[in-house]
Amino acid sequence: MKYKVILPTSVLVASLLFSGCGQKENAEAGQTPAAPTTTETSTTPPADFTVAVEQYRTFAVEQCDLFVKETEKFTNAVKSGKLEEAKKLYAPARSYYERIEPVAEALGDLDPNIDARVNDVDAADWRGFHRIEKALWEDNTTAGQEGYADQLLKDAQLLRAKIETIDIDASLMVTGAVELLNEVSSSKVTGEEELYSHTDLYDFAANVEGAYKIFEILKPELAKKDADLEKEIGERFDILQKELDTYKKGDGYVDYTELKDDEVRKLSQNLDALAEPLSNMGKILGV
Numbered sequence: 001m002k003y004k005v006i007l008p009t010s011v012l013v014a015s016l017l018f019s020g021c022g023q024k025e026n027a028e029a030g031q032t033p034a035a036p037t038t039t040e041t042s043t044t045p046p047a048d049f050t051v052a053v054e055q056y057r058t059f060a061v062e063q064c065d066l067f068v069k070e071t072e073k074f075t076n077a078v079k080s081g082k083l084e085e086a087k088k089l090y091a092p093a094r095s096y097y098e099r100i101e102p103v104a105e106a107l108g109d110l111d112p113n114i115d116a117r118v119n120d121v122d123a124a125d126w127r128g129f130h131r132i133e134k135a136l137w138e139d140n141t142t143a144g145q146e147g148y149a150d151q152l153l154k155d156a157q158l159l160r161a162k163i164e165t166i167d168i169d170a171s172l173m174v175t176g177a178v179e180l181l182n183e184v185s186s187s188k189v190t191g192e193e194e195l196y197s198h199t200d201l202y203d204f205a206a207n208v209e210g211a212y213k214i215f216e217i218l219k220p221e222l223a224k225k226d227a228d229l230e231k232e233i234g235e236r237f238d239i240l241q242k243e244l245d246t247y248k249k250g251d252g253y254v255d256y257t258e259l260k261d262d263e264v265r266k267l268s269q270n271l272d273a274l275a276e277p278l279s280n281m282g283k284i285l286g287v
Helices: 009-028 050-079 083-099 101-105 110-115 129-138 146-163 170-188 200-225 227-245 261-278 281-285
Strands: none
Touching: 050 083, 050 146, 050 170, 050 200, 083 101, 083 129, 083 200, 101 110, 101 170, 101 200, 110 129, 110 146, 129 146, 170 200, 170 261, 170 281, 200 227, 200 261, 200 281, 227 261, 227 281
């Protein structure tokens, strides 16, 4: 609470007389009384993310085009009864989806229809990649998967049809980057995502690549506002990517079950070290 101080009349008169004398002395000395000062507050205009948003939309569309193309190859192999070919095509096809998963998640039921795990939805509603994954690796067959394969391709094509209608802004991009890393820490690192195929490192790498693409697009604006944070995030991405590269095998990655506990722990630590500064990006950018 602020209090108003009331001065005695004699003090106010003395003050006015003193002020007047001061102004008279300045005038006699040829000095102009100083003008009252005003305090101006300058505000920095908000950053324009129009170009960044369009760059990300282009990236998302490109990834979705490839996702549909590779999913069609995968589902054709399933329907043709080519078990080993279907297994080989499974993880690479999913990678295109994993890079842009935040966009897919903005389209209602499409994400669970494409990517739900065994206990994510009711058994009667379970379909998509992981439904077929179980048949390929646990049951070691493609039999009975033709309908699921057809539906998966239709869902992929529907994602492509809708992706250009999504209202993307810088906030969705920043949130999406953080969510992609959260996906890794909540299900990829634990091995829960690819319960039957153990191709978790493909998903892990794709999520990181998707998050990095968002950082890469927003990097110039972030560097203007906080060069230290931009540098730290970039360095953390490099460390995590180098760690992932040690598990590459040909064009893909080793089976996740081959990793020892300390190796999984190190991946998790590098992930957490990146997630913390990345989560501050939105605040610095003002989105």
